Amino acid sequence: MTVDLYSASVCPFAHRTRLTLMEKEIDFQLTEIDLNNKPDWFSDVSPYGKVPVIKHGNYRIWESAIINEYLDEAFPHPPLMPKTPGERALAKIWIDFANTKFVPVFYKMLLEQDVAKQEKWKRQFLEHLHFMEQEGIGQLSENGNYWLGNTLSLVDLTFYPWFERLCVLEHYRNVSLPEDCQFLQQWWHNLSQRASVQSIQNPSQFYIAEYEKYANNTVAGVTAQEMRNN
Numbered sequence: 001m002t003v004d005l006y007s008a009s010v011c012p013f014a015h016r017t018r019l020t021l022m023e024k025e026i027d028f029q030l031t032e033i034d035l036n037n038k039p040d041w042f043s044d045v046s047p048y049g050k051v052p053v054i055k056h057g058n059y060r061i062w063e064s065a066i067i068n069e070y071l072d073e074a075f076p077h078p079p080l081m082p083k084t085p086g087e088r089a090l091a092k093i094w095i096d097f098a099n100t101k102f103v104p105v106f107y108k109m110l111l112e113q114d115v116a117k118q119e120k121w122k123r124q125f126l127e128h129l130h131f132m133e134q135e136g137i138g139q140l141s142e143n144g145n146y147w148l149g150n151t152l153s154l155v156d157l158t159f160y161p162w163f164e165r166l167c168v169l170e171h172y173r174n175v176s177l178p179e180d181c182q183f184l185q186q187w188w189h190n191l192s193q194r195a196s197v198q199s200i201q202n203p204s205q206f207y208i209a210e211y212e213k214y215a216n217n218t219v220a221g222v223t224a225q226e227m228r229n230n
């Protein structure tokens with residue numbers, strides 16, 4: 001039974017799902033959605049008007065973190081979550097950190113036009129990176145290649161798409177991954193070597209052009225509106 005995926009190559013959330021599908025070697029049919037010009041039928045597919053959404057058998061599933069957990073449960077090999085309850089809890093903490101702390105600040109910094117407020121978001125973003133470095137990967141990887149050690153997990157696939165898009169923050173807001181985040185530097189390099197990552201990688205220029213409307217806060221659409229409001 002093939003998985004149908006509704007995706008957009010610019011979208012980091014959909015990027016998570018594509019990487020998970022590829023890492024598990026799941027057959028999938030991709031429908032690319034133009035987020036600037038969504039087809040009329042898309043509202044029937046996506047209850048929140050967003051990508052990614054998958055259809056699998058009788059199920060239609062949305063929200064990238066839930067989709068990835070579903071895929072990990074429905075297609076158990078190779079497993080992308082640890083087995084023991086304590087380790088699973090730690091993995092979930094970092095997935096939650098990505099969703100509730102790291103990702104929103106990425107968007108808020110980009111959408112903000114007031115320079116002083118941009119600086120505030122920039123400080124917060126750098127704090128998050130240092131926290132991830134010290135409390136996250138620095139403790140959990142035990143010098144392995146990935147966030148939780150030597151085995152790739154959903155934590156890696158949850159964060160990676162924003163690192164591929166860090167060029168956007170660097171270009172528009174002069175923010176990059178600090179040199180003292182050495183675990184994160186090495187982790188980013190390790191992930192960049194994976195075949196799944198390389199097969200759908202986009203060049204910096206693509207993201208810089210695609211995110212221009214975020215950087216000058218003229219982007220329409222649900223995601224930017226939610227980020228402005230929260």
Ligand SMILES: N[C@@H](CCC(=O)N[C@@H](CS)C(=O)NCC(=O)O)C(=O)O
Binds near residue numbers: 049051062220224
């Ligand atoms: N929380 C959602 C976020 C998905 C999301 O925001 N997707 C964006 C593209 S990156 C989207 O489709 N936005 C539609 C719009 O802005 O109108 C998830 O994790 O799947």
